[in-house]
Amino acid sequence: MTTQPRPGHGPxxxxxxxxxxxxxAYRLLGSLAEAEDAVQEAYAxxxxxxxxxxDAIAAPGAWLTTVVSRICLNLLGSARAxxxxxxxxxxxxxxxxxxxxxxxxxxxxxxxxxESVNMAFxxxxxxxxxxxxxxxxxxxxxCHSFAxxxxxxxRTPAACRQLASSARRRIRASRxxxxxxxxxxxxxxxxxxxxxxxxxxxxxxxLDPDATAIADGGGLATTFLDPIEGGEQIARAWAEIADRxxxxxxxxERTVNGQPGLVAQQDGVTVSVFAFEVAGDRIKHIWVVRNPxxxxxxxxx
Numbered sequence: 540m541t542t543q544p545r546p547g548h549g550p551x552x553x554x555x556x557x558x559x560x561x562x563x564a565y566r567l568l569g570s571l572a573e574a575e576d577a578v579q580e581a582y583a584x585x586x587x588x589x590x591x592x593x594d595a596i597a598a599p600g601a602w603l604t605t606v607v608s609r610i611c612l613n614l615l616g617s618a619r620a621x622x623x624x625x626x627x628x629x630x631x632x633x634x635x636x637x638x639x640x641x642x643x644x645x646x647x648x649x650x651x652x653x654e655s656v657n658m659a660f661x662x663x664x665x666x667x668x669x670x671x672x673x674x675x676x677x678x679x680x681x682c683h684s685f686a687x688x689x690x691x692x693x694r695t696p697a698a699c700r701q702l703a704s705s706a707r708r709r710i711r712a713s714r715x716x717x718x719x720x721x722x723x724x725x726x727x728x729x730x731x732x733x734x735x736x737x738x739x740x741x742x743x744x745x746l747d748p749d750a751t752a753i754a755d756g757g758g759l760a761t762t763f764l765d766p767i768e769g770g771e772q773i774a775r776a777w778a779e780i781a782d783r784x785x786x787x788x789x790x791x792e793r794t795v796n797g798q799p800g801l802v803a804q805q806d807g808v809t810v811s812v813f814a815f816e817v818a819g820d821r822i823k824h825i826w827v828v829r830n831p832x833x834x835x836x837x838x839x840x
Contacts (some may be wrong), residue, residue, distance in 0.1 A: 569631030615669035626758030652797030675706035715818030746770030757830030
């Protein structure tokens with residue numbers, strides 16, 4: 540006689556949690572590759588248990604979320620030490636739109652592109668302590684109660700409430716006036732045209748005077764190591780980049796983490812991804828990702 544699994548314990552139900560777990564882990568880690576590894580480890584722990592042990596878990600989805608959150612918390616704790624040896628700045632892994640991920644991409648691995656994954660948001664998350672980041676993401680983004688968060692991270696509910704509150708203050712302090720997506724897209728398009736025209740004055744007009752550009756090559760691709768500060772300095776640097784642009788390189792408008800951005804392609808291969816933060820009518824931040832290990836998800840459009 541075959542014993543039917545309890546509701547929520549069958550293989551389809553267990554694997555059905557994967558997309559939610561990937562969404563949580565990416566927001567916690569800022570790396571889809573690391574997020575997939577964390578989720579894979581959680582599943583490995585689930586399948587390492589006996590059927591009796593699995594059956595004793597009332598809510599497998601909650602159990603998997605707890606395990607993934609704890610794995611991510613541990614990874615965040617060690618990430619700062621790992622990044623001390625990273626060449627240049629570290630920028631979160633950029634995500635393309637689903638249509639650019641290729642027909643073979645598993646829908647269960649896709650991250651929902653909302654405000655909590657735009658590059659500016661992820662960069663602020665990266666400035667938080669691991670505990671702040673986990674408490675904030677689990678409570679404010681994924682709506683877990685502080686009692687549930689406390690169980691996941693091994694803190695008291697009161698401590699988790701304070702951590703999330705501190706994270707919220709960081710988010711509020713970093714935010715400028717929001718621009719409608721269509722307006723952002725227009726500014727990025729104008730920036731692309733001015734860049735291709737090597738029009739320094741037009742570029743300066745689109746950049747905030749205090750704008751900052753940061754690049755991530757990871758020691759695997761040539762780029763500037765130190766941040767470029769100031770609209771004029773960025774405009775001149777981008778004009779120099781245009782001067783050195785190979786003839787087989789093209790710049791394309793693309794969605795980066797749910798926001799208007801640009802990519803540079805050589806012979807159909809994406810070699811750079813540009814994410815922007817637009818405040819009002821000016822570009823405030825540019826993040827350039829050239830590390831090829833972070834561009835594996837990008838294909839030709």
